[in-house]
Amino acid sequence: MSEKVKLRSEIDAKHQWRIHDIYASNEEFEKELERVKKEATVLVNYKDRLHEKESLLAYLKDYEKYTRIVEKLYVYAHMKNDEDTGNTKQQVIMSKIAQYVAEYSAMASYFVPELLSLSDETIKNYLEDEDLSGYRFYIESIVKEKPHVLSKEKEELLATLSDSLNAPDDIFSIFTNADMTFSDVEDGEGNMHPMTEGSYSNYIISKDRTLRENAFKELFGTYGKYKNSIGTMLSSNMKTFNLKAKLRNYEGPIEASLSPNNIPVEVYDNSLETISEGVGALHRYVDIKKRLLNLDEIHMYDLYVPIIDVPEEKISFDEGVKLALEGLKPMGEEYLSIFRSGVENGWIDIYENKGKRSGAYSSGAYDTEPYILLNYHDKLRDVSTLVHEMGHSIHSYYSRKHQPFIYGDYTLFVAEVASTTNEKLLIHHQIENETDPVKKLYLVNQELEQIRTTVFRQLMFAEFEKITHETIQKGTPMTGEDFSALWLDLNRKYFGEDIVIDKEIEVEWARIPHFYRDFYVYQYATGYAAASAFAESILKEGEEAVKRFIGFLSTGGSDYPVETLQTAGVDMTSKAPLEATIRRFNELLDMLEEYIQSR
Template identity: 55%
Template structure:
C-alpha cells in the first residue's frame, strides 16, 4: 500500500526553508506600533493642500509622502507575506485587512496632489523646481505629471470620474462572480473512466490528457457550459469595453488604445507593429501545428489537441539544492555580480521554499524599498519548479538592482518592463538545458517547453491583443457587438492563427468569454512584448555582443527612471521596431528545426 505524503503544518517546516520575514518585524507588536505611527503621520499630508506652489512646501510634501508610502509598503509586505504563509491564520488575515483598508484611506488623502500640480502654471512650477537643489531629483516626476495635463479634468470633473469608477468596474466584477461563483460544469470521465466534476481550474489537467477522449469531452463540456451564458458574457464584456471608451473620450484621447498606452509614453504603433509582425509570421505557427499533428500521429488535429504534450514530462526528483545549481549554471552568462546577488538571496532568506498547510498556491516576488525582495514558492521537486525559481529570482534581482540604484521615487519599474528580467532568466536557463542535454527525450522535452512558451506567451497573447483591438474599434465606430459577433471574430482569428491543418471546432468560438484579462484594457500584449525583449537580451548576452551584459545590468538598475521604451532602447532593445518580435519568431523556427533534427537522430 502506497503511503500518502502528509502535508506539513507551517510550524513543521524547517526554519532554513522559510523566508526571513522577521527581518521586517521581529514580532506583531512592532508591526502594530508602526501601524499606529502610520495612522498618526498620514493626516499631516492634508496641511499641504493649496500650498504646493511654494518650493519649500512642495519639497516638504514630497518628503512626507515618501515617508508615509515607504512605511505603508513595509507594513503591507509583512502583512501580505505572513498572511500567505498560512491563509487560515486569522491573526495575519487581520493585519492584511487593516493595512489594505488604511492604504485606500491613505491614497485618498494624497489625491489632491496631481490636480494641484496641474493647476500651477508650468513656468512657475519649473522655476520652483530649480529654486531648491533638493527638488531637482523630482523633475522627471513633475514633468511626467505635466504631460498628463491635456487628459486631466477639472477638480469637479475628476470627482465625478472618481464617483463613477465603481460603476465602471461593475462589468469586471459581474464577470468574476459569474465565471468563478455561479457557473457549474458537468461531470466527465477521466483516464481511469472515473466520473469527476469538471471545473475551470482543473480543466487544464484534462485538456492536456494523453487520452484523446478525455480532452475532447473536457473541451466540449467546458465550452458548451460557457455557451449557455453567452449573452450575459457578451453584455458584460461589451459594457466593460464601453467603460474604457467612455474614460478615453472624457480624458480627450483619440482612442481607448491610446488612453491605455500614452500614460507610459508607449506609442500606439508599438501595439500595432506587434500585431502586424505576428500576422506576417503566422506560417511559423502553422508549421508548429503541422509538426505537432505528425508527432501525435493524428489524422486530423483539433483545438482540444493543442495542449497535449508531445513529450511526457520527465519523472525526475530534483532537490532544492540541486535546483539552485541548475539555475546558477543557466544564469552563468549574466556574470559573477549577478550570481553573487542570486546566492546572497538564497543565504539571506529571500525565499519561502516549500508548500505547507494553508499556504497560498503559486509563486511570486514581493518586496518594498525597505525590505528584501521576498520570493514565495511551492517547490515540489519538478523541472517546472526549477524554471519557477529562475523566473521569480529574476523579478527579485530586478527589484534589488532598482532599489540599490534608484531613489524611492523612481524605484518601481512599469508593467511593460516587469516580465522582461524574469523571462530573460527563463530563456537563458532553457537555452542552457537544451544545449547541454544528452538524453534525446529530455532534450525534446526542453525544446518543446520553449516552443510552448513562445506559442502561448507570444502567438496566443497577440491573438488576444488583436481581438481586443478589433472589438474596441468596432464599438468606438458605433457598431453593436452581440455574442454572435464576438464568436465570429474569435473563430476567424483562430482560423487565421492556426492555419489550414487545424480543425477549428465551433466550441472554441466561446473562448473569449473565459479570458479575465479582457477586463483590464490592453493588458495582454505586454506578455508578448516582454517575452520578445527578454529573448533579445538573452540572444545578445549569449552571443557575447559588445557591452550586451553591461547594458542589460543597466536596464535592471533603471527602475522607473524613464519611460519603458526609452529604458529598453538604451539597453539595446528597441521595442518601437519589429526586430525583437522577429528575433523571437527566428528562435521559434530554430526550435522547430531542432525538434525535427533531434527526432531524426
C-alpha cells in the same frame, strides 16, 4: 495515492519567507497602521500651496515617507493572507489595509491636478531648480499628461469611485473563483477525476486523449453556460475604461493605456502587424505537432500535450537551485550571488500548504526584500518558475538599490523582461548541454511552447482587446455572442486550416482575467521579444552585454520604458525584436523537422 497537503504549521520555517522581518506580528502591523492613519493627514496641509517651492518639496518628502510605510503595510498583509487564504484573521487585516489604501489615494489625489494647474513659468522654474533636481523626471512625466488630467474635484471623485468602477473585475473574480463549479471528468479507462481550473492545466497536457477532450469540453461547456453574464461583466469593464479614456481626452483606449509611460501606439500596432506577417510559423507548428502525435486530425485540446515522451524526473528544490545557477552562469558572479542570497536569506516561500494561494509571484516594497511565492512540486517546470520569479525579484533588487524611492519601481511594459531573460538563458543551457536526443527535443518543444503561449497567444489576446475596445468606443455594444464569434475568427487566423477549431473554444475569452487589466497582455509578447534580444546578446557578447542588461535593471522608473530599453540596446519601436523571436521559433521547428525525417 497523492501526498497529503501539509498545514502551514507543518512547513519547516527554513522553507518559508521571512516576512516577520517586515512586522513581527499582526499587533505590530496594527500599531503602524494606526500611526500612519494619524500622521499621514499632514499631506492635506499642502493642498492649494504647491505654487510655493518649499511646500512642494515638503509634500514630496512627506508623501515618500508615508507611502513607503503604506506599501510595507500592504505587502505584509497580502503576503500573510496568501500564506493561508482561509485564515479569517488575515482576511480582516487585508481588508483594513485595502480600505486605507483607497482612503490614502483619495487624500493625495489633489496633487497631480494641482501641480498641472500651475502656470507654465512656475513649472519651468521647478524643472530648472537644483533643489528639485531629484524629482525632475517625475515632474516632467506628470506634466506630459497635462491634457489628460481632470480638475481636482473630478480627480477626487474618480479616486473615490475607484472601488465601484472596479466592480466588473471583482464580480468576475468572485464568480469564476468561488461560485463556478465543474463536474468530474472521465479518462480513457473510465476513471473519474475532479475538475477545477487548477486541475485542468494538468489534464490538458495528459497523454490520455479522452481525458484531454472531456476536460476541455467540461471547462468550456461550463463557461459557455454563463457567456451572457460574463460577457456583460467584460463589456462593462471595457465601457468603464473607454469612458475614462474619453473623460481624459485621449484619442482612444490604447493611447490612454500606453501614453502615461510614453509608449507610442505604434509599438502595439507594430506587434500585431509583425505577428500577422509571421503567423505562418504557428500554422507550421500545428502541422508538425499533428504529425508527431500521429493524429488524423488535430483539435484545440491537443495543443498543449507534449510531443516528445520523456519520464518526468524529480528535481528537489536544492537541485533546482543548482540547475538555475548553472543556466544563469553567463550573467556573471554578482548576479549569481544575489540569487544565492535570496535563496539563503528568506526571500522565498517554497512549498505548497493547505489554503496557500496557488501559482507564483514576486512581491515586496522599496523597504522590504523582493519576496517570492512559489508552490514547488519537484518538477522541471518549477525550476523555470523559480528563475522567472527570481528575475522579477533581482530586477526589483537592482532598481531599489540604485534608484531613490520615487524611481524605485519599473513599469509593466518592462516587468516581464528580466524574468523572461532568465528563462531564455536556462532553456538555452538545457538544450545546449543535453546529450540525449529525445530529451533535447523535449526541451526544444518547451521553448517552442514558451514562444507559442507567450508571444503568439498573448498577441492574439491583444488583437481581441484592440477590436473589442475600438468597437465599443464607436458606440457599438458587444455581447457574449459577439465576443465568441470574434474569438472563433481569431483562432482560425492564428492556428490555420490544419486544426479543428472546436466550437467550445469560442468562450475561451470568458476565462481570461487579464482582459480586466486593459491592454496588459501585449506586454508579455513585447517583454519576451526584448528578453530574447538580451539573452542572445549576453550569450554572444558576454560581459559587455551583461553590463548593459544590469544597467537596464538598475534604471528602475527613472526614464520611460522604451527609452530605457533603447539605452540598453533593444529598440522596441522597430519590428526587429519580434521578428527575431519568430525566426527563433522557425529554427526550433527545423530541429523538429529533422527529427521527423530521421525516424
